[in-house]
Amino acid sequence: MKKTLLGCLMAASMGWSSLAFAQSDYPTLSQLNQRLQRIGSNASAELKSLTKTAGGKDIWVLKIGTGNVDEKPAIAVVGGVEGYQVVSVELATKFAERLISDHADALEKTTFYIFPNMSPDAYEQYHAALKYERRGNATSVDHDRDGAPGDNGYTDLNGDGYITMMRVEDPMGEYVASKDDERVMVKADRSKGEAGNYSLYPESKDDDQDGKFAEDLKEGIAFNKSMTYKFPVFEPLAGDIPVSQLESRALLDYLFEQWNIFAFVTFSPANNLSSPLKYSAPNAKKRVVTSILENDQALNSMVSGIYNETISAKPYMQNNQGMDGDFFQWAYFHFGRLSFGTPGYWTPEFKGKSNEEVNYLAWADSLGNTEVFVPWTEVSHPDFPGKKVEVGGIKPFAMSNPSYDKVDKIADEHTDFILKLAAIQPSLEVQNLKIESIGNGLTRISLDLFNNSPLPTHSEMGERSRWLRKVRIDFGASEDRLISGEKIQLIDVIPAFGKESLSWIVKGKGDVTMKAGASHVGFINTTFKL
């Protein structure tokens, strides 16, 4: 009996894994793990678990490269930054798969770090019996700071397995049905004297009897709200201190050891690729910098241009250029790397609709996608005796994730973009090399160390960071042969298509070596024949 059961289970799990190739929906965590293992089995890839989350899930990194992987400039690709954005996990994973199978040539010059899923605890909610857009991990947190953690989460009032919204008929309410689409609730325009007739809440009960709804969620800390840049201290999902979670610490500890990363591509709601961040002189000049620096804005603008040439979707409602405590801004402001972010997917603009939900529903209707909306249906609610309460709204995940069959094309385009970014990485060359005898056994060696790239070796922010190494030139002549010039030189930055002129005077015969570069810029090794 036991044996048969086991046999059944095995057959079932095998069946699943063979289905993975013809997946019709986003993968479960175990399906995802299988794909990562498959990538990791490739000779140029190394799969490593950085830690396990409070929910017992692995935080994976794939390090993909060939040869001396730590001395080649690297790009880090990060997904699952928001747990509800399941497409971001898929985009990061598909990039790794395509890199290995179709673009191995890119590994000659670049190393890639792929962190497919930073929010596995939250990601699971997509496949759970009760589905809702979750951001927090599995730790226990007192979001409303009343002394009892997680004591007012969501309640599936209508029992449909989705957490949507609830509206309460209320002459004092702030909301009305939209004139463009009565399914959508919008704020009454009080400036035009418009009265509201609904109160609007997430689908929930007032479990802790404090008059508030779903203000103390059962989920824990959100990865994308708990980084150090503009950390929103004490806010729900952020917690009391930044980088407080196992996964955030493990990721950062790992990143701080990888000196070769020059750029991040983060799949999360923040977008500085459809249009670049805006430079603000006063904010950039403050001691605590809160604007992209002027030179870096130009780089952002150039890379944004490459993105918009590569991605076919036209930007719509891409206004999020960073939220407090998020990862995308951390990578630039606190880690000093070039940081590029995109959700990868958004609803296309449809018939000039200005409200995001109205636009989405009109677009979904045009495709015959009626499944995406839960019609408002009356329920009885213990906290609103004698009032009409209805549950309904756009289903969780629908707006932030495309249907799975659309992901392949998005992944192809974003793979192309990341490879184009890799192709313009900083690249050092020796130019104008002169080896001249100046008599009496003395030789002068002079050269220009040229950065043949539209990107500088160090962004303006990167120059300030202690966590990026300077360009270092080691001149291999022994001390007794070196008449002038430095044995070790450190250079703060070599600009885009810029150079650093170097010269030494050496005594006597015998070859002299030079090594120049930095981990995130790559190294060149040269031997001068004397």
Next chain:
Amino acid sequence: MKLLTKKNSILALAISAMSFGSLETQAQDKFFKAVGTPHLPKVETAWNRYHTYEGIVDVMQKIAKAHPDLAKIESIGKSYEGRDIMTLTITDFSTGKDTDKPGMWIDGNIHSNEVQGGEFALYTAWYLTEMQVDTKFIQELLKDKVFYITPTINPDARNDFFLEPNTAHSPRSGMMKLDNDGDGLAAEDEMDDLDGDGHITMMIRKSPTGRFIKNPLDSRRLMPVGADQVGEYEMLGQEGTDLDGDGRVNDDDVGYYDPNRDWGWNWQPDYIQRGALRYPFTLPENRSIMEFVMKHPNIAGAQSYHNNGGMILRGPGAEEDVSTYNREDIRIYDAIAQKGEEMMPGYRYLTVYKDLYSVFGGELDWFYGNRGIFTYSNELMTSYLYFHENGGGRGQDELYKVDQLLTFGDAFVDWHTYDHPQYGEIEIGGFKKTFGRAHPGFLLEQDAHRNASFTIYHAYHTPKLSVLDVKEEDLGGGLKAITATIFNERLMPTHSSQDLKHKIERPDYVTLSGTNVVAGFIVEDEDFKKYTEQIHYPEKMAVSNIPGMESVKVRWIVSGGNNYSITVDSAKGGKANWKK
């Protein structure tokens, strides 16, 4: 066999009692109690010397062993190099759990060269436990309060300061090795103790183009010659060599980070706040303390000892954080610190960002900003203590005089010649690492006592709650009203205004039991009958704050039950009970 052991131990006890008795007699013959100082302390020690980490832990263990009802010792975490971070919990354990009493946190030595915080914290633990036996004030204090004392929160580098070559300013950090000069190598050009005396002093060299001479009146001192005069010596800087061959001496030592820029309040990265690490609490030492404080919400006051300059510092560390410190709280900070200025002559009460320099991610800001704890950092040692006058900016001049008149040359390494691999023949000499910032032995005990007294005063003014007055009023129909006054007898509120602003700590609960509660109110104005009702759970009234030296009134309407009791439960204010 068993019986025998017992007999033996009884015998041993008897002997030890006898010997103790004779010691006491002997002591009475020879000594007389000085006021305010433990007489015949169970832990015999001296307060005119410094302790290594092992020395501190040894005294802590002796205190815990000698006073099992007053002191417990525990490791709250490991340092970077794996040493235990040892904490003493000091309270009268017979009067309740430590976590039920308002707590005072004391630490020292976060900057490893700022050593005497270790001794001062340790002295406080010793003083409280040894004085408790015959001092009523200390008995009451340890009934009401708990002290958490961690003399060194940087044990690795504390030992490095004493046991390895250093200046008075090194190491400031811990022992983690980082790449300071950005060449990809970490700590490859450390300081070198060329003459092997444990002190990194200065190097000078005779030179025909030198601009200095030795002062003819005091050969310890180098003085510049006039603009039109030829000198004899040139200054070469700190004792050391260029180990990594980059033409600079001692340019990449251990550290170059600051443990006091590693705390999770208003934290900023290294390019804004030099010395910051990866993210708040990168350092295991600080993380252990943070976790301890999080688990002890009863901590209401804190002191973190530094050196030097004679200051009682409060936050904010940065101007950007000025709005965090509210007027109500500053009033309390002022009241306690102004008393401190009287208790510690030569010490001035200052605010970090405007009187010192900017600090992002400092410890005292975290304690206050993140936990709502009233926190000071005392900068120990002031030159005022030498001659009881303010130095008037004479700095170095005064140190030469101190070493001449009070320490008799023990503070200075006399100039002596040395054959340097890069500079040739040089002279090495200068003040020792243990002079200037650290107290000389004869000043240690007095200043330790004054600072300990200040932390005791600080701890005394953590909240103390009592149910002052309970009034009953018959409302007819079997109903009565009960009005209770909850009084806070000390300066500090149960919730600082920073705490209230962010709901850092749960409210205080005033609970009525033994009767049927129909309704509960906070009394806003008793005379004009202004009440605010708490609709849910009226038997357990949630009071957002009980301000210092003020009271809060709670009113219930009840039916039946005459033997009721009232309990007050506050995270930072402790507990109070009243029974009819």
